[in-house]
Structure formats: structure tokens, C-alpha cells
Amino acid sequence: MSSIDFPLEFPHEKPSEFSFSETLYSWVATVDHKRLGLMYITTGLLFFVIAGIMASVMRLQLAFPNQHVVQPETFNRLFTMHGTTMVFLVGMPFVAGFSNYLVPLMIGARDMAFPRLNAFGFWVFLFGGLILYFSYFGANGLSGAGSAPDVGWFAYSPLTERAFSRGASTDYWAIGIFVAGIGTIASAINVIATAVTMRCPGMTLSRMPLFVWMMVVVSWLILLAIPPLSACQIMLMIDRYLGGHFFDTQAGGSAVLWQHFFWIFGHPEVYILIFPGWASVSETIPVFSRKPMFGRSAMVGASVAIGFISMSVWAHHMFAVGMTSMANTFFAASTMLIAVPTGIKIFNWTATMWGGKLHMTTSMMFACAFLLQFLVAGLTGIMLGVAPFDWQLTDSYFVVAHFHYTLVGAMLFAVFSGIYYWYPKATGRMLNETLGKIHFWFLCIGFNVTFLPMHWLGFLGMPRRIYTYAPGRGWDDLNLIASIGVIVQAIGILAFVWNVVRSAKWGKPAGDDPWDAWTLEWATSSPPPEYNFEKVPVVRSSRPLWDLKHPQDPDWKYE
Amino acid sequence: MIQPVAFLQAAASPLVEHRVADMFKPLATPAHTVFDLSLLVMGITAGIFVVVGGLIIYAIIRFRHKEGGDPDEPPQIYGSNQIEVAWTVIPILIVFALIGVTARVVAGVQDQAEPPGAIHATVIGHQWWWEFRYPDYGIVTANELHVPITTGPGEHPTFLKLESRDVIHSFWVPQLAGKTDVIPNRENTMWLDPREPGIYFGNCAEYCGTQHANMLLRVVAQTPSDFADWVAQQKQRAAVPTDPQLKQAQRTFDRLSCIACHAVRGTPAFGVVGPDLTHLMSRQTIGAGVMENTPANLRAWIDNPQAIKPGCEMPDMKLSDQQLDQVVAYIETLK
């Protein structure tokens, strides 16, 4: 089918005809959703390596008690920049990147609803990220308190007020993330408009791929969750530059208000981060199990339910601030209720594998590890959700363990599953499976060696965000083990980086449909032409390509 | 008190140090209540993990496609409403059970009424040390909170009022209670009732700036009579030195700007920026736990605290050797 008799040539199919500057220009000026998607994901991966190296330095400092690898301030900047980068400059571009690349392809559209808004969103996002990193050079404010921000990724007031954070570093945090947020919102509006208004004929909402459904839910969450963060940052800037008192506790301001506003953003945010992961495995698990998604409509319902419930649980990050027992109980209850729709998802993925024929590609291995690690992450989340238990666990390494299981063990693993699955589509070449297995095993083992011990560190009373600790408090061995795990992880990541770079040139040609898959993106060439589909497709079920490949037994008979 | 013999023994032997702050070895009611709840919660989650994780692993192993196996697609199954209902309803039941016990424990710990005879202390968080005030006794001390142990139910627990002078801190001694944040412009409360005499280690548990890591905390739980002795001793003003050299040393101290930040009750020093030094030598550590309170350490601290706790709010005072000798000599009299 890939024989396209269209008179245009595209630069990345025939790069030799274009000079370097022309190629560069064509990428910078592009409004093509696929290129923007790839740019988002590449940016995210670059930032991931940077923030991962920061984490490695932190683990080096914490490997032994009383280490002097870095200064205290430097350590504080490292975890702030690590957390901020991972959340805003790694997780968020994955959301935007995956949805940009795949949503139009999966719904049989030729572009996004607002292509130029899309390009605007990317560049604004990148600019925000650069502002944040410019703090390393630019934030040596008059009083010399500068360099990168050191207030933690949730920047609790009043530590961020002028009195306690001099110089300009906190301003770089607030403005950089504010600007990046505008880009994120632009991209979310675009995804919603695209999925709602540009589906190809026959693709009713009930036939829309789960991936697209989840991306719509995540965009909805972005619309509602990012503005509270922006509001926080505006208020902080008013405090810092105009002498306002929103969070100025000396003048009647409230320190807890920031926490409420931040977590009204922050909790939906963590679901925003996991959604692209969920969306990816909702495609890869069925394809590699050779079965349709079990309980599709239940999956959609669960996603939407999570979208709503996740907006009413924010104060579970604040069980220790001294809320009333009523409030604590309410937020504990709503938090635990999320286990129900999330459980539905886990069960449906498992049921999809049940009775299937699992093809253990690298992509599928990441998806399987995701399932188990997300189960652990979710169950530790429940432990945190039990308010009294959280009084002990909050701000300890147990929380660090919980959220790395969600963010690395679940989100990142699922994203890798997606990358191994769609890389052939985006580049026309397969990723190397041997390198892929190396990547998988090293990352999986390294990850668990790093983060499993952290649960016990939490039980033994180790608080988070400490740059050093004294020997003899029961933390020495576990910290050393955790640090060793990082080396193993880094080998895995190196294998991945090499795989991606190498396969772009020397990978096995993929063909249009290497996985024998069922959604529309596999019906066009790899990489797809700029206009995606030569003909406007029409679909009759949620697995249009299954219908074509199995005319005797099509899906639409059952839906 | 009740058993004089046991009390004598306790007084004779030094207090046990609970350096490893294991939250699963609780030694006070709030921590114990949470511990009981946590066992239940961990039991349930472990059970779920075993069942669900087992199913996932079973599926991965059992349904693997064998190389060269039957190339046909497996039966296409789209779902089942009964099954969906089952795995919706069962988690809902579990969650409701969890909510029920959570609600009970929250109310039990948080809404605990203050019994008569409770000890009162005010905890004031500073960057990066703790100030403890006992309003009923007029005592001010730092970094080591002394409380009496509880031998019977409801017997003199300590009720803490938590305030902060600057940013948010969090009071956490895992073996005694969960943490409660120490927030400026807001008054929080919590309570503890240690069962056994001992020294319980804890930390500031909310990131509060550069030296958050070295904002350590100790709770010294004593038998009621030891506690009473301690109170009596702390109530006294600083001893006035009689030795002429020490007198000279005190004059040096009083002329330095130390007194702008530190208080020594009974002398011209009444600063409130730093820890009260009136009975410094009765404390085990200096600098909120960064080091043991030994003469050498004390000297090193006063010489240059920035070398020991970089970024802390006490500046390098650049004392001459002679001044340093005198100041240290004087401070060592503050028993």
C-alpha cells in the first residue's frame, strides 16, 4: 500500500537532497504533528538523561554516610532540578509527544486541529525548559544566593518568599515552569479538538482506540490542572516582585494555601504523567497478546473515572499539616477509592493476556514489568493513603520509593514499551532486539535494586531531601545498595541510547506493519508521509486492520 | 515512684539510645496505634499483591507464544460483564473496610482529649534547630525534648504546641508518633506518651532549606522523678562563676555579639535568634545534633560553625584564640 503516487518528496525520506541548514530549517519551521511529536519525545529523552545524571550524583553523595561529594546547597539544587526536570521536562513532553505523533494517525486524520498552535506549544514549552536551566548561569542575583533553584519541586512557601530565598533562582523555577505550562495547555487543547472533531468516517467514540481515549482524558486533566499551578506561580511572583502577601506568613498570609493550590495541580499531574504509559500499554499488551483489549468500555469508563476522582484527592499530600480529622478522613477515603478504577485497569490488562499468545518482544517485556511494578506502586500508594500511616511515612524515603515505582517502574517502563513499539513506525527501522533485552534487564534489575530498599529506609525513619546522614542509624547498607543499583540502571539506559541512535541508520527495515497490528497508524507507510493517509479511511470497529486481515471474522460483528 | 527499686536502677543506668528510629518498634501510644493499623493495611496490600501479582506472573509464563508454535490467532475475547462487576465490587468492599478503620484511627489519635496532668511543651522550629519551651515551668531549651514516661493509661502524656519562626518544619520521632508539620502563622498540636525511658532519635521531616539534613531531634524520655529533677535543674539561672579567670571569661562573652543571639538566663545575654545556652552543658549534642557535646567539639563549633554546618544561621565569629579559650571556658560552666 505504501506506493504513494503523490508528486511531493519529503525531506526525511530523501535527506541527501537537502543541505544541513535546509533540513534544520524544515524541522524548526515545521507544523507537522509527527515531527513535533518526535521533537517533544527527543527533548524529553535528552532531559531524562540530564536529570538522570543529576540523580546519579545524588546517589553518589548518599552512598555512604557523611560524604562530601557535593555541597549542601548543591545537593538541594540537584534534587530540585532532578524532580522539576523529570516531572515537567520529561513526563510532560512524553504526554505531548505521544499524543501529537499518534492521535491523528490513530483516528485517520491528516493533521492536528490547529497545526500552528501545535508548533507554538512546542517552542514555548522548550523555551520554558531553557529558562529553568538558564538559572545555572543567570541566577546569581545581586545577593549571590543564586544558581539553580533549591526549593524542591513543589516549592513550598514560605521557603520561596524573598525572605528565605534570595537571588533569582526561585524566579527561574516559577517563570520557566509557568511558560512551559502554557505550551502544555496549547497542546492539550489541540489534542481534544483533534480527537473530537477529526476522526475519520465511521470512527465513533466507542470505536476510538483506547490510546486516543486516554490522551483525551489526560488533556482534559491538563486543562483543569495546569491553571492552578500557573495561578500559584503568578501569586508567588506577585509576592516576590510586588510585595504581595499571598504566602507571606509574617503578614497574615498562609503557608498551607500554597500546598492546597499546588496539590490541586500536583495530584492530577501525577496521573497526567502516568496516562501516556497506560495509553501505550493499552495498545502494546493486546497486540503482543494477539487478543483485543478485554473490557474496552470498562477501560474507558475507568479512565474517565480516574480523571474525575483524581481531582478530589489532593490533600493526601498534606495529611501532616494538621487538617481536621474530618478532612483527613475525607481525603483518605477519596484517595483509596481511586484503587477501584485503577484496579479495573490492571485486571483488564491481565485478562487481555489471559488465554492469549504472548510474543515476548522487548516492548512486551517492558509492558509486563510495568504491570508488576505498577501494582507495587499502587499498593504502596494505598498505604500512604491511609492517613495515620502517612503521618509516619510522609516525607520519608518510603514516599521516594512509592513515586519512583510509579514514575520509573510504571510510567517510564510503559513509555519504553511504547517506544519499542512505535519506533519502527516513526523511523521505518526496527530497534535492535538484543540491545533491547540488555536495556530491559539492566534497567529492570537496576531499578528494583535502587528503589526497593528505599521502602525500608522510610520505615527506618530516613527523611527525604537530606544531603547527608550520620552513620549508625540503620541507613548505611540500604543506601549503598540503592546507589549500586543506579550503575546497573545507567548501563541499561546507555544500551537504549545506543540502540536508538544506531537503529535509526542501521536498523532492520520495518515495513508498514511489523507487529501485525490493528490500529490505523499501521495502515500507512513507515515513516508516514506528511499527509498521513493518501485516502481518507473508513472504519467499522475499534480494530480496523483486524477487520481487513480477517474478513471472515471481523470485529464489527461483535461490537 | 511506684517501685522505688526499679526507679533506682533506671536512674543508675544511662538511658538507652534508640538511634535506629524504626517505626515498627513503636514505644508510645500514637505510634503504636498507627503501627497496629499499618499491620492491617500491609497485610491487606500484601495479600492483594500476592493474588494479583501471582495472576500476572502466571499469565506471563503460561500464555507465552512458543517459537514455531501454532501460528493461528488465539480466540478473540472481548470482555465479560460479570467479571468486570466482580473485580469492581471486591475492591470496593476492601476499600470501604480500609476507610472504616482509617476513620477510627484518625479520630482516635487526632481528637484525643487532653487528660488532666498533661505536660505542656511548645516546639518552635527554626532554620535549622529546635527550640523547646515549657510554659508551665518557665524553661527554655533546645534540640532535646525532655518528657516523662507514662506508666499507666492516660497518665501525664506530653501535649505539644507546634509553631515556627520561619519556614515549615516537621516534628518526627518515628518510635513515638507520626509527624506533624511545624508551620509559621499556624498552631498545630500533637501528643506523645513514651512508655520506656530512653533517647529517641528523630529528624525534621519537611524540607526547610540548606541544613534541613542536620536538623536532628532527640526526645529524652525519663522516669517522672528524673524528669522532675531535670525540670528543677533547668529552672535555675546560670551559675555565676566565682573563679576570677572564669569571671573574666564571662565578661568577654558578654561583650561579644554572642549575646545578640543567645540567652543565658541571669546574665545580660538574652538574644532569641539562637538556642538558649543557660544549661547547654546538660545537652548531649550541639548544633541540632550535628555533633556530640564534647569540649573539643564545642570549641570547634564556636571557632567556626560554618565549617561544621555550612549555611547555618550562626556566623563564623572570627574569635581570637584567647577569646575562644575564654568563651569556651565560660560556656563549659553552663551546666
Added chain:
Amino acid sequence: MTSTVLPEAPTEVQQKWKLPDRGVVGIISLIITESALFTIFVVAYLFYIGKSINGPYPKDVLHYPILATICLLSSSGTIIFAEHALKHGLIGRFKLWLGATILLGAIFLVYTGSEWRELIFEKHLTIATNVFGTTFYSLVGLHASHVLVGLTFLSLVMIVTLLGFPIQTQFRRVLFLSWYWHFVDAVWIIVFSVVYVIGR
């Protein structure tokens, strides 16, 4: 793997297949996200009512901005007339009603400006005075900045129309702009109730 040939959608199917206008979805999304932003500022205002530790307090310095409110709310009406005129191709009337809308919006802004001038220079309430000042100027200012953005776009439409651009071809966009304007008005009702009614 074998490539699959995708069936082309027959023309009648393509024509029958109707989905919502993407502009509609876009503008509704924008309004939702803006509402979330305002909600936080409104909540902050409500939270800080009566928490100022020094004066001036709202009851001392605020009076109802009746005229400004009437102007802004009626501009929602005039823009509907403008929209109707445009729909029926009556460019003259469209210009008239659009001009009226711009004028009413501008009066509102001028009023806000003079209110702020009075508060700052005569009543000595600035954004740094107390939490009332901080929340007041942020919330009212956030709203005013939205009025300003709306006015800018309305003026742009006005200018291109006066320059002879066939604005009726852009009816959709004008319609979306009017929705945004209604939204700004609706927010004012909330700001008004919170700041001038509840907060006093």
C-alpha cells in the same frame, strides 16, 4: 508483515460524517482552562476575607462599581446584536454594535483605572499593603487583563472591518470572540459578588 490496503471512505459516507466544529471545541477548552485559573484566584480571595492584619479594610475603601458593571454586562448584549447583524450581512449595523461593545468595555476599563488610582493614591491601599490589597488587585487585575485582551481583539476586528475587509467571511471567528467576551462578563459577575458583595 503484509501491508493492508485501507478502504477509502465513499464520498457519501464522508459527507454524512459530521463532527463538531474544531473552533467550537477549541474555544470551549480555552474557556474551561481559564475558568480553572479564575477559580483559584477567587478561592484565594474568599480565603483571605477578613484576614488582613492591618487596614485599610474592604468596607472602608470599596464602593459598588455600579456604572462599570452595567456597562460591561450590557456589552454582552451589544455583541449579540453585532453578531446577528453580521450573520445577516448587515455590515453597517455590525460596525455600530461592535463599536458600542468596544466603547462599553473601554468605559469599564477606565472606571477600573480610576478606582485603582483612588485606592492607591487617596486610600493608600496597594498590592503590598495587606492581604486584602494583594488579593484584590490580583483578582480584579486578572479580570481586567482579560477585558483588555478581549478589547484588543474586538478592536482588531473593528479595524479590519473599517479597512474594508469582508468580515462576514470570518463569522465563525467573530462568534468565538463573542463567546470569549461573554465569558469575561460572566467572570465579572463572580468577581463582583465576591469582592464587592461578600467581601465587604
